[in-house]
Amino acid sequence: xxxxxFTVRGVPPTMEEARAAVGxxxxxxxxxxxxxxxxxxxxxxxxxxxxxxxxxLVFRKAGKALLGVFPDREAVTALVVLPAAEAAxxxxxxxxxxxxxxxxxxxxxxxxxxLFLPVRSARDAADVERLVALKAEALRxx
Numbered sequence: 001x002x003x004x005x006f007t008v009r010g011v012p013p014t015m016e017e018a019r020a021a022v023g024x025x026x027x028x029x030x031x032x033x034x035x036x037x038x039x040x041x042x043x044x045x046x047x048x049x050x051x052x053x054x055x056x057l058v059f060r061k062a063g064k065a066l067l068g069v070f071p072d073r074e075a076v077t078a079l080v081v082l083p084a085a086e087a088a089x090x091x092x093x094x095x096x097x098x099x100x101x102x103x104x105x106x107x108x109x110x111x112x113x114x115l116f117l118p119v120r121s122a123r124d125a126a127d128v129e130r131l132v133a134l135k136a137e138a139l140r141x142x
Contacts, residue, residue: 003077003116004054004070012046012055018071025076031125032069032078033057040136042066064139067132076119078128081112086134099127 005021006013013021022029036042042059047068049056056068056079068079082090082103090103099117106113119125 002052002054003049003072003079004056005072007051007054009048009051012048013071015057018057021071021073022076023074025074025119028119028122028125029069029071029076031122032067032076032119032128035125035129035132036067036069040066040132061136061139062142064142066135066139067128078115078117078119080115080117080128080131080135082115082131082135083112083138084108086138087113090131090134093130095127095130096123099124103131 006018019026019029033044036059037044040059040061042061044057044059046055047058048054054070056070058068059066065081070077070079087103087108091100095103102115102117103113106115115131117124117128117131119128
């Protein structure tokens with residue numbers, strides 16, 4: 001299942017194409033962009049995650065991925081990869097039940113817990129922002 005609508009290798013979307021694709025979710029897209037770019041001064045770059053996931057706008061801080069945002073047709077999916085300690089903290093946060101299910105149900109891999117989070121509301125975006133804060137703290141400590 002692709003998380004984004006741009007799935008052709010070698011053909012990254014432009015920022016304008018990505019924002020147009022998310023349509024009615026543009027406000028949520030903008031909110032996640034502001035969170036990463038303004039709050040954490042992370043730099044964005046489109047990264048291809050294969051034909052099964054598509055292109056994501058990935059924000060990096062000190063060379064490490066902080067947040068990935070997949071543009072889709074009238075939808076946005078966020079990707080936050082949390083190290084084990086931060087994943088354990090995330091499981092105890094006051095997040096929506098659906099988000100907690102993703103946090104708790106996603107396997108812990110060597111490079112972290114890959115959390116693919118649908119963002120359909122302001123509450124979803126707020127939960128993603130809280131997880132990004134955990135990831136930013138982990139990057140600061142490294």
